[in-house]
Amino acid sequence: xxxxxxxxxxxxxxxxxxxxxxxxxxxxxxxxxxxxxxxxxxxxxxxxxxxxxxxxxxxxxxxxxxxxxxxxxxxxxxxxxxxxxxxxxxxxxxxxxxxxxxxxxxxxxxxxxxxxxxxxxxxxxxxxxxxxxxxxxxxxxxxxxxxxxxxxxxxxxxxxxxxxxxxxxxxxxxxxxxxxxxxxxxxxxxxxxxxxxxxxxxxxxxxxxxxxxxxxxxxxxxxxxxxxxxxxxxxxxxxxxxxxxxxxxxxxxxxxxxxxxxxxxxxxxxxx
Amino acid sequence: xxxxxxxxxxxxxxxxxxxxxxxxxxxxxxxxxxxxxxxxxxxxxxxxxxxxxxxxxxxxxxxxxxxxxxxxxxxxxxxxxxxxxxxxxxxxxxxxxxxxxxxxxxxxxxxxxxxxxxxxxxxxxxxxxxxxxxxxxxxxxxxxxxxxxxxxxxxxxxxxxxxxxxxxxxxxxxxxxxxxxxxxxxxxxxxxxxxxxxxxxxxxxxxxxxxxxxxxxxxxxxxxxxxxxxxxxxxxxxxxxxxxxxxxxxxxxxxxxxxxxxxxxxxxxxxxxxxxxxxxxxxxxxxxxxxxxxxxxxxxxxxxxxxxxxxxxxxxxxxxxxxxxxxxxxxxxxxxxxxxxxxxxxxxxxxxxxxxxxxxxxxxxxxxxxxxxxxxxxxxxxxxxxxxxxxxxxxxxxxxxxxxxxxxxxxxxxxxxx
Amino acid sequence: xxxxxxxxxxxxxxxxxxxxxxxxxxxxxxxxxxxxxxxxxxxxxxxxxxxxxxxxxxxxxxxxxxxxxxxxxxxxxxxxxxxxxxxxxxxxxxxxxxxxxxxxxxxxxxxxxxxxxxxxxxxxxxxxxxxxxxxxxxxxxxxxxxxxxxxxxxxxxxxxxxxxxxxxxxxxxxxxxxxxxxxxxxxxxxxxxxxxxxxxxxxxxxxxxxxxxxxxxxxxxxxxxxxxxxxxxxxxxxxxxxxxxxxxxxxxxxxxxxxxxxxxxxxxxxxxxxxxxxxxxxxxxxxxxxx
Numbered sequence: 001x002x003x004x005x006x007x008x009x010x011x012x013x014x015x016x017x018x019x020x021x022x023x024x025x026x027x028x029x030x031x032x033x034x035x036x037x038x039x040x041x042x043x044x045x046x047x048x049x050x051x052x053x054x055x056x057x058x059x060x061x062x063x064x065x066x067x068x069x070x071x072x073x074x075x076x077x078x079x080x081x082x083x084x085x086x087x088x089x090x091x092x093x094x095x096x097x098x099x100x101x102x103x104x105x106x107x108x109x110x111x112x113x114x115x116x117x118x119x120x121x122x123x124x125x126x127x128x129x130x131x132x133x134x135x136x137x138x139x140x141x142x143x144x145x146x147x148x149x150x151x152x153x154x155x156x157x158x159x160x161x162x163x164x165x166x167x168x169x170x171x172x173x174x175x176x177x178x179x180x181x182x183x184x185x186x187x188x189x190x191x192x193x194x195x196x197x198x199x200x201x202x203x204x205x206x207x208x209x210x211x212x213x214x215x216x217x218x219x220x221x222x223x224x225x226x227x228x229x230x231x232x233x234x235x236x237x238x239x240x241x242x243x244x245x246x247x248x249x250x251x252x253x254x255x256x257x258x259x260x261x262x263x264x265x266x267x268x269x270x271x272x
Numbered sequence: 273x274x275x276x277x278x279x280x281x282x283x284x285x286x287x288x289x290x291x292x293x294x295x296x297x298x299x300x301x302x303x304x305x306x307x308x309x310x311x312x313x314x315x316x317x318x319x320x321x322x323x324x325x326x327x328x329x330x331x332x333x334x335x336x337x338x339x340x341x342x343x344x345x346x347x348x349x350x351x352x353x354x355x356x357x358x359x360x361x362x363x364x365x366x367x368x369x370x371x372x373x374x375x376x377x378x379x380x381x382x383x384x385x386x387x388x389x390x391x392x393x394x395x396x397x398x399x400x401x402x403x404x405x406x407x408x409x410x411x412x413x414x415x416x417x418x419x420x421x422x423x424x425x426x427x428x429x430x431x432x433x434x435x436x437x438x439x440x441x442x443x444x445x446x447x448x449x450x451x452x453x454x455x456x457x458x459x460x461x462x463x464x465x466x467x468x469x470x471x472x473x474x475x476x477x478x479x480x481x482x483x484x485x486x487x488x489x490x491x492x493x494x495x496x497x498x499x500x501x502x503x504x505x506x507x508x509x510x511x512x513x514x515x516x517x518x519x520x521x522x523x524x525x526x527x528x529x530x531x532x533x534x535x536x537x538x539x540x541x542x543x544x545x546x547x548x549x550x551x552x553x554x555x556x557x558x559x560x561x562x563x564x565x566x567x568x569x570x571x572x573x574x575x576x577x578x579x580x581x582x583x584x585x586x587x588x589x590x591x592x593x594x595x596x597x598x599x600x601x602x603x604x605x606x607x608x609x610x611x612x613x614x615x616x617x618x619x620x621x622x623x624x625x626x627x628x629x630x631x632x633x634x635x636x637x638x639x640x641x642x643x644x645x646x647x648x649x650x651x652x653x654x655x656x657x658x659x660x661x662x663x664x665x666x667x668x669x670x671x672x673x674x675x676x677x678x679x680x681x682x683x684x685x686x687x688x689x690x
Numbered sequence: 691x692x693x694x695x696x697x698x699x700x701x702x703x704x705x706x707x708x709x710x711x712x713x714x715x716x717x718x719x720x721x722x723x724x725x726x727x728x729x730x731x732x733x734x735x736x737x738x739x740x741x742x743x744x745x746x747x748x749x750x751x752x753x754x755x756x757x758x759x760x761x762x763x764x765x766x767x768x769x770x771x772x773x774x775x776x777x778x779x780x781x782x783x784x785x786x787x788x789x790x791x792x793x794x795x796x797x798x799x800x801x802x803x804x805x806x807x808x809x810x811x812x813x814x815x816x817x818x819x820x821x822x823x824x825x826x827x828x829x830x831x832x833x834x835x836x837x838x839x840x841x842x843x844x845x846x847x848x849x850x851x852x853x854x855x856x857x858x859x860x861x862x863x864x865x866x867x868x869x870x871x872x873x874x875x876x877x878x879x880x881x882x883x884x885x886x887x888x889x890x891x892x893x894x895x896x897x898x899x900x901x902x903x904x905x906x907x908x909x910x911x912x913x914x915x916x917x918x919x920x921x922x923x924x925x926x927x928x929x930x931x932x933x934x935x936x937x938x939x940x941x942x943x944x945x946x947x948x949x950x951x952x953x954x955x956x957x958x959x960x961x962x963x964x965x966x967x968x969x970x971x972x973x974x975x976x977x978x979x980x981x
Contacts, residue, residue: 018439022432025425026328026384026394036836043527043832050526053556060552067574157855160790169790173560177756177787180562184588185954187595189709190702193961194598195619197969207962214955217929217948219724227726234913242611243914245627247657249609252628253496255650258446259634260499264642267503267634268493268531383843389868490882560787562756587882588756588907610883612908 007263014261054079059113080106085165089158092149101143101150108136209233313341313349313404315413321400321421324379326432329425330392331381332400336415339404343373353403353412354378360417364401394424434686441656445649452648453641459648466605466623467636470504470581473603474511477578483518484508485577487568487593489608490561491585493527496631497609501583502535503634504607508581509539513548521554522571524564529556565589569596582606582621583630586613594620607633660686695975698968709957716953723948725929725936730916733923734877734901735937738768741874743776746863748873750888751792752784752834752880757905758791761879763944764903764931768877769799771938774807774814778863779825780845780873784834784884789853796827809939821854822861829853835887842896844868870898875922879903885912893920903930 013035020028058072084102115130117123144152153159160166198204216230217223259265316336324331339349351372355364368380368390380400382392392398399419403412453459477484486505491498505521512519519536523529533554540549557567569592572580580597582590582604590606590613597604598620606617607625617624625633628650635643667683738747749769753761772779783792800819807814819825828849831837840847845867851857858864866872876898878888885902893900899922902912906927915921925934928951931944 022429022436023427024326024328024429025427026330027425029328029384033840036833036840040833040836046525046527046530048526049530050523050556050559053526053529054558057552057555068570157853160853166790170794173787174755174758174791177560177562177754178759180566180592181588181756182759184591186706186709187591189705189958189961191591191595191616191619192958193700193702193705193965196962196965198966199969207966211959211962214959217723217726217932218952218956223724223726227728231728234910235917238910239913239917242911245611246914248628248654249611249631251650251653251657252609252631254442255446255646255653256496256500256631256634258443259643259646262446264450264646265499265503265634267506267535268499269534383868385844388844561754585883588905611911 003269006269007266011261011263014257018261051079055113059117063114063117077106080109082165082168085162085168086159087152087154088150089153089162090150094149096149097143097147098150101140101147104136104140104143108133108140111136209237312411312413313406314339315404315415316352316402317415319400319402319415319418321398321418323421323423324381326426326429327381328384329394329423330384331379332392332398332421332423333377333379334400334402334418335377336402338374338376339413341404348406349373349404350407351375351405352378353405354380355401355403355414356380357399357401357417358397360399360419362399362417364399364414364417370405392423395422397422442649442653445652446646449648449652450642450645453645456641459641459644461632461636461644461647464625464629464633464636466607466625466629467633469603469605469623470508470637471511473579473581473605474508474515474517476603478515478517480578482578483520483575484512484579484581485568485572485575485602486519486521487580487582487584488521488523488525488528488532489582489584489586490524490564490589491528492525493531495585497583497585498528500631500634501607502531504581504583504637505532506535506539507637509536510543513540513543513545516545516548519553520571520575520577522564522568523554523556524559526556529554561587561589565592568593572596572600572602576600577602580604582608582617583625583633584608586610586617591616591620597621695968695972697964698972705961709954712953712957713950716950719949721949722941722945723932723952725932725945725948727933727937728930730924730926731930731933732937734768734925735771735934737875737899737901737922738771738777738877739775741775741777744778745874746778746780746867746872747772748780748782748870748876750782750784750876750878750880750884751788751795752782752878752882752884754785754787754881755791757881759947760905760928761881761903761931762795763928763942763947764925764934765795765879766799766942767931767934767938767940767944768879768903769796770802770940770942771934773799773803773817773819773824774809780863780867781825781827782837782841782849783827783830784837785880785882786830786832789830793827793853796825800825807940822852822856823863826858826861826863827853828858834884835891838887838891839895842869842892870896873898875899875901877901877903881905881908889915889920901925 016031017035020032055076058076060066061069061072081102084105088098090098111129111133115126115128115133118126118129196207196210198207212226212233213230216227218226256265260268316339318337319334320336321332321334324333334354336352342349351370352375353367354369354371356366356368357364369378371378380392382388382390385391386393397420399417400421401417402415404415405412449459474484486508488498488501493499509519521532521536523532533551536554537546537549540546557564571577573596577600580593580602582593583606586593586608587610590608590610594604594606594617604621605623606621607630608614608617609627609630611627614624614626618626632647632650635647663679664683667679741747749765749772751765769779781792781796783789803819804816806816821827828845829852831848837848841849845864846858849858852861870876870892876888876892878885878900879902881904885904885908888900892898900920901923902921903925904912904927906929909924909926909930912921912924916924925931928944928947932948935942935944
């Protein structure tokens, strides 16, 4: 029953959504909206699971001092700090107690988690750590309640205007992401040097087409000819090939979806 | 007596005048409004209002033949104003839309939410009138009133009939070939080098004592490519469990992580080695693309896996992963349905599954009749698409020359109107 | 080992060093790469240019900071063009890490409108761009396919308030806007498969004109949609952005970027040619040795 029930639900809801696509009536629209809302709710619960997995793996690395455990520490501090920045806003311009509260929060969370995990694993002084964590959490709550220089904003967007949140995003995350993407240029250059060889006729044709498309904005007397050839390559053979692959992929997706609905494809259930 | 007769005539004339005035008042056609020097244009004709087809209700389509003065002459019509009332006599105070000259229809629609602005309740009679507008807002001509018309939702979208038939036919083909496969009929599937290499790659990792890295990519659990990847992971995990090799599965999505954990755990249990399963083998990293790539690259450089398997949805990070895998000396097998990333995998990986080969992998690995049957159905559907494409080319390019007008009608039947 | 074979075994770090040197030299040099205007980009420019003042366009900034080097130039070019033409703009950012970056971009562009400029011989006076009057930033919501479909009914369904928490009904611009029927064009700038969702769930269901700004690597994939009419124009990568800037007579980030991209492409082509020459030379060498 435990294994049949999920397949029954997959069949029921899968078939319903296929039929819903052909039924424009209002009742069908409302049912689709209802199910879409549930998709979002399930996704949010899954996000919580994912965050727990990240915390668990990071804590394990730190506790067992696995290689590069320090980076796991940075991960956890970053996670808590960004959440804190995003939900708080400075009111008076004084940052001293704000940072003090953040430090107390970090240390209390660390002690609490160590205490909980340690108690489960029978580690000594786990109880002391847990209660120390509770104590610091109480101090943090006291600061949060009585310090007027900053405040929590859970339902409004003041946290997004928090200069620390903005700085961490625009001065750390944005350059890091942009840098990683920029590394692609170097990977492409080494990959093309290593692997772009005219080994056979098809590879040679591919190479020539790639060269034409890459050169299409080069200035010079041949620029116009290459540009026109490049436009032809993009609009005729490229389009035809892309369309063929898209049709194949489309049919493959329909077939896989049908297999999932009919219970033929069971890999996602953990049974191959 | 004469005075009396005269009085009676006066009364008759007066009464006739009153009656004529009343008649004009009762007649719902509002008089064309004129101002000095501007003649009202010709009104629209053949005004009809019907329930909008193939929708969820709350929508009425008004159609008309444009005014004879549409954008022409001294009585230029510059647009049309669609008016609505709950009764034939009016009043028509509700302007539901204004459309430019040349227009021949207007869809008066609303949201299904009752409190929404301009909400049109279903099964409620309405009457419509269209005014032909000129440059002077006081000068316009009104059409005759049409109605009553009410909106209602349809239970089947007739515009999607070709899609509906395609779904039925494809499902029928799948059922047919699955039945044939169940009865023991041999179904040929051409060899896929990438899938055949998986077992060898796992064996290589076992001999070298190095782990296997399995990457789902950046998809979510509902992506078809990810679902296909789950099946491949279950096969890989089963082999890994049998050979007692280490498996590392870093996940981008939390739902994928939970499903993958279950898959790997079940594989170890099926192999009779439940105690060898390590929960931390499958873990979540982050949902930031390049942070995930950085983490996976770091794993590759530190753990030096012997085999990297990339199956799922990949974007810009595909080449970064594959090139780092080359640096770490791993054998690499990739499969994705992202067309833009396939060239990068072809260049950098040892084996690549292109597009639908990824979806076929599950059938190929297990050789189960059910899966092979659906693969065959896919092939026949592709053949049908090919035939239809050829017919379409003939219809568009050569129907006139070959006198194949029936082909053009056949092609038009495939128009999907949503 | 002859020098060809030695070259074929070149450490990749030399390749990286050569590439970055060329990029740096190009960046600090002063030259312009002439732009050939393509039909795909021209279609988008001409459409937006032909819109009368007061019309509303929808710009979906659906990319992460990782792609901003390639996609920010086209976002800036289009939004600046729209504001100069006194068009109203509704924004979303359906990519998870994009909203903060999109917000910053909108403010940057709004600030640049405070200076009078002349483009294509037409003088555009300085003006203040006000939130809620000239533009509205709806922000981010997860599950982009659902959001795109829901916006077809009413923008308020997924976004009851804008990015800053203001209810949409209290914004003067949004009072008249309900769904895609009130929008002249949707311009979708993305680096991932949100584009597929806009085509299937957006343009396919609601039939609005859809233009796309894509990274260079994705552009080839969407030509079938261009040919079938589902997409009315494509700006492909930095080149597409440079073409748009050229048409708008507003050289910016893309024009600067092309100065680096052209030499970088030439370097990669050079390495491909060297690699192939080496490959054929070694093959010939091996055949000679065997015979």
